[in-house]
Amino acid sequence: MAATTVTDAGSVRIITEVIPATDPRAAQLVSGSQPPAAARTSFQTQGFQRAHPKVLGTIHIFSGIIHICFGIILTLSEHDNPSLPVASGILFWLGILQLLVSGSLLVESERRDSPMLVKTCCVVNVGVVLSTLVATGIHGMAITRHMPGCEKLRPFQIRPEWCLNMQGKILSNGLDSTLVLLSLLGFCVAVAVLAFGYDIVRQHRYTQLVRN
Incomplete structure (x- = not known):
């Protein structure tokens, strides 16, 4: 189960949620944070x-x-x-x-x-x-x-x-x-x-x- 912490900083409330590695949402976040292979390859040849x-x-x-x-x-x-x-x-x-x-x-x-x-x-x-x-x-x-x-x-x-x-x-x-x-x-x-x-x-x- 995810652990949630709430922090008040003045007029702003920050909610932090810790997702376990077994949670399906963790795999989605990891895959979404990686750039696609085509983008990495394009960076190699963008000068050309x-x-x-x-x-x-x-x-x-x-x-x-x-x-x-x-x-x-x-x-x-x-x-x-x-x-x-x-x-x-x-x-x-x-x-x-x-x-x-x-x-x-x-x-x-x-x-x-x-x-x-x-x-x-x-x-x-x-x-x-x-x-x-x-x-x-x-x-x-x-x-x-x-x-x-x-x-x-x-x-x-x-x-x-x-x-x-x-x-x-x-x-x-x-x-x-x-x-x-x-x-x-x-x-x-x-x-x-x-x-x-x-x-x-x-x-x-x-x-x-x-x-x-």
Whole structure:
């Protein structure tokens, strides 16, 4: 049976009730005082959530789709004389393996409060940073190079017909410039993910060390 004490403090009366451990109300009070598991997990990743990973992931997804679409168009139009970006396949492996994968993980990381998922996003975005730098270099080389087959010719060698049409080179340079901007955008998004996810990864490693 619960013991009740009454204390008068001026105009205030304080009633204190002591509930035994066997009382069903004690279990309800204990369970109600503990924060839910979802709230504890959310606290671990709330720093990363401030970066709005769903927005960053959406940018990566659309950038990856544009890379793949441009890759298909340029591959079909340059199948006889592929340019450096087409020959390297950078438009496909950057769009599929990096940007689309990273974008999907970032969108999922906003739905699930998982430090391990944040760590995976950081690892993938390290690859995105390196890949976008390589892609920027390849597109830059393509802009400065002549069209395939239009390099300095040997004596008595006939210049191909497409070398006389500079509009093709201008269009190619415009596409490469656009892809450079998309690569730089992907680079900035990946750096933002790494900046916000670094503390989460460090805290996760510290927690594992303490548990071990």
